[in-house]
Amino acid sequence: MSEAPNQDELVFEAELDAPPEKVWRALSTPEIREAWLGEPEAGPAGVARSEPPSRLDLTWPTHQGETLVSFEIEPREGGGARLTIVHRALAPVVVALHTSRRAAMSATGWRMAA
Amino acid sequence: MFESDVFRALGDPTRRAVLDRLSAGERSVAELTAALPVSQPAVSQHLAALKAAGLVGERREGRRVFYRIEPSGLAPLIDWLGRYRAFWPQRIERLKDVLKEMDQ
Numbered sequence: 001m002s003e004a005p006n007q008d009e010l011v012f013e014a015e016l017d018a019p020p021e022k023v024w025r026a027l028s029t030p031e032i033r034e035a036w037l038g039e040p041e042a043g044p045a046g047v048a049r050s051e052p053p054s055r056l057d058l059t060w061p062t063h064q065g066e067t068l069v070s071f072e073i074e075p076r077e078g079g080g081a082r083l084t085i086v087h088r089a090l091a092p093v094v095v096a097l098h099t100s101r102r103a104a105m106s107a108t109g110w111r112m113a114a
Numbered sequence: 115m116f117e118s119d120v121f122r123a124l125g126d127p128t129r130r131a132v133l134d135r136l137s138a139g140e141r142s143v144a145e146l147t148a149a150l151p152v153s154q155p156a157v158s159q160h161l162a163a164l165k166a167a168g169l170v171g172e173r174r175e176g177r178r179v180f181y182r183i184e185p186s187g188l189a190p191l192i193d194w195l196g197r198y199r200a201f202w203p204q205r206i207e208r209l210k211d212v213l214k215e216m217d218q
Contacts, residue, residue: 023213026209
C-alpha cells in the first residue's frame with residue numbers, strides 16, 4: 001500500500017487478494033462496509049456515485065465539513081484487485097492550501113508526507 | 115465559528131484568489147480590488163467571509179485597513195488531513211480481514 005505525495009487530497013492505493021466483484025460487494029453492501037469502515041464521524045455516509053463494479057463515491061461528513069471519498073476498483077493480473085481511495089474536502093481547498101502552505105507550516109509545524 | 119466554515123470559505127474561487135494575493139503579504143481592499151476582476155464591495159464581502167472563517171486577519175492604520183492570511187485558520191483543514199492520513203491505512207487493513215472472512 002502506498003500514499004501518493006499529493007498536497008491537495010489524500011490518496012491511498014492497496015493491492016487486494018480478492019477479485020474486483022468481491023471488493024465491490026465489500027464496499028457497496030452497507031452491512032459489510034460498516035464492518036470494516038464504520039460510519040462517518042458527523043452523520044451518515046451517502047452514495048454520490050455508484051458504477052458497479054469499479055467506482056463508488058461516498059459523501060463523508062466530518063467535524064470540519066463535508067468530504068467525498070472515491071473508491072476505484074481495478075482488476076489486477078492474477079485475479080486480485082487494486083483499490084484506490086481518494087479522500088477530499090468537497091470545497092476545493094487546493095489553491096488556498098498551496099498558497100498558504102508555508103505560513104501554515106511555520107504556524108503548526110505541519111509537514112506534508114513526501 | 116464552526117469549523118465547517120473553513121471548507122465553505124475555501125470553496126469560492128474569488129475567495130481563493132483573495133487568499134492567493136494575500137499569501138504574498140498583507141494588502142488593502144483597494145490593492146486587492148485592483149488585482150482582481152471584481153468590484154470593491156464584492157472584495158469586502160469575500161474578506162468578511164474569510165475573516166468569519168478565521169482565515170484572514172486585519173490591521174488598521176489610521177483610516178486604512180490591511181488584510182493578511184491567518185495561518186491558524188487552516189488548522190481544521192490540517193487536522194482533517196492528519197486524522198484521515200492515519201484512518202485509511204487502518205481501514206484498508208480491516209477491509210483485507212473482512213475480504214478473507216467473506217464467502218467467495
